Amino acid sequence: MDFLTLFGIYVAVVLTCIALVCKYSGHQQTLLGLLLDKFTGIVSPWIPQCIQSFCYRSMHRLFHQRNNFFLFLHLLLEVVVYGEFSYEVFGFCLDMGTSSISLSIPYVLLAVKSYLFYLCCSRDPGTLTKANHTAQLKVYQYDEKLFQQGVRCSTCQLLKPARSKHCRVCNRCVQRFDHHCVWVNNCIGAQNTRYFLLYLLSVCAMAGDIAVLTADMLLQAVLRTGLLHAHYIDEQGEQQPAGPIFIIQHLFLTFPRIVFMLGFLVFVFFLLAGYSMFHIYLALINQTSNEWFKGKGHNCQHCHPYSAHNCRTSYNPFRGFYHRGILINLGEIFWPLCPAQKKEN
Ligand SMILES: *[C@@H]1O[C@H](CO)[C@@H](O)[C@H](O)[C@H]1NC(C)=O
Numbered sequence: 345m346d347f348l349t350l351f352g353i354y355v356a357v358v359l360t361c362i363a364l365v366c367k368y369s370g371h372q373q374t375l376l377g378l379l380l381d382k383f384t385g386i387v388s389p390w391i392p393q394c395i396q397s398f399c400y401r402s403m404h405r406l407f408h409q410r411n412n413f414f415l416f417l418h419l420l421l422e423v424v425v426y427g428e429f430s431y432e433v434f435g436f437c438l439d440m441g442t443s444s445i446s447l448s449i450p451y452v453l454l455a456v457k458s459y460l461f462y463l464c465c466s467r468d469p470g471t472l473t474k475a476n477h478t479a480q481l482k483v484y485q486y487d488e489k490l491f492q493q494g495v496r497c498s499t500c501q502l503l504k505p506a507r508s509k510h511c512r513v514c515n516r517c518v519q520r521f522d523h524h525c526v527w528v529n530n531c532i533g534a535q536n537t538r539y540f541l542l543y544l545l546s547v548c549a550m551a552g553d554i555a556v557l558t559a560d561m562l563l564q565a566v567l568r569t570g571l572l573h574a575h576y577i578d579e580q581g582e583q584q585p586a587g588p589i590f591i592i593q594h595l596f597l598t599f600p601r602i603v604f605m606l607g608f609l610v611f612v613f614f615l616l617a618g619y620s621m622f623h624i625y626l627a628l629i630n631q632t633s634n635e636w637f638k639g640k641g642h643n644c645q646h647c648h649p650y651s652a653h654n655c656r657t658s659y660n661p662f663r664g665f666y667h668r669g670i671l672i673n674l675g676e677i678f679w680p681l682c683p684a685q686k687k688e689n
């Protein structure tokens with residue numbers, strides 16, 4: 345494959361990922377989400393109605409109905425990255441004297457990640473049924489702001505426990521609902537937030553580790569070829585030292601697939617690291633994404649429902665309604681509360 349084709353595929357994949365992330369996270373307030381909306385607005389008059397409705401229906405199927413598309417996309421990306429790593433980078437690294445222990449870490453991480461991924465997909469997030477929703481009513485107190493006592497789910501007809509929400513994609517009420525994750529095709533709730541957190545961290549570790557190994561390999565390649573001390577002759581016929589741009593160009597031309605993979609991994613790493621930080625922060629202050637995003641638009645722009653509700657004081661996330669101390673909050677994620685262990689706030 346030539347350079348331009350590869351570059352085209354690379355840009356397309358990255359842009360698709362960004363667009364999907366914006367779309368699926370459902371927070372239209374992000375800059376990219378807004379740009380995407382603007383773009384759709386500008387483009388749509390030019391596209392025939394039938395194609396538009398087809399796109400709309402496909403998007404609806406992708407994001408608002410349970411489907412395995414993202415499971416396969418996820419698998420495909422993984423196969424591509426691991427294929428490239430094993431096929432090219434691995435051999436180069438061995439040649440350059442990287443120890444086989446550090447080279448085996450990506451495969452160990454892959455196994456760990458796959459197991460966590462399996463748990464995320466297959467474990468019940470905490471579905472509320474006729475049989476167990478009464479007991480679940482006692483697990484959390486109602487804060488009477490986001491969660492009011494005595495409200496019934498309009499679909500399931502069950503009394504809603506505090507912190508639960510009806511997932512429209514899965515058509516069920518879920519205890520301590522966080523969000524519906526299209527990548528694992530499951531809701532994230534009371535029983536599987538722990539797996540989800542560990543899964544996010546393991547993907548970050550995987551992307552980070554392969555990126556470091558690959559970057560190290562490229563660096564070694566540059567050092568070995570003596571590019572740092574190379575010179576080239578410019579248009580005036582004078583000798584110029586090869587600068588960083590020259591080196592990057594050289595790497596692009598010598599190892600195009602490896603450089604693209606590295607770019608993709610760095611992108612994925614920072615994206616997921618940011619997302620993991622957000623979820624770790626939420627775990628520490630004992631909030632769900634659902635509460636976080638609902639709370640944003642509550643009453644006035646500056647207040648948060650879980651702060652001591654006073655516009656003049658700045659919002660302190662560590663004084664939220666369900667906050668019980670960092671360690672207990674974390675414990676609650678890893679050992680979900682059962683009705684018997686009801687805690688008073
Ligand atoms: C309620 O019962 C269902 C069916 O047995 C189970 O899958 C689910 O995890 C239970 N929900 C909670 C919150 O324990």
Ligand SMILES: [Zn+2]
Nearest residue numbers: 497500510517
């Ligand atoms: Zn419901």
Ligand SMILES: [Zn+2]
Nearest residue numbers: 511514524531
């Ligand atoms: Zn769901």
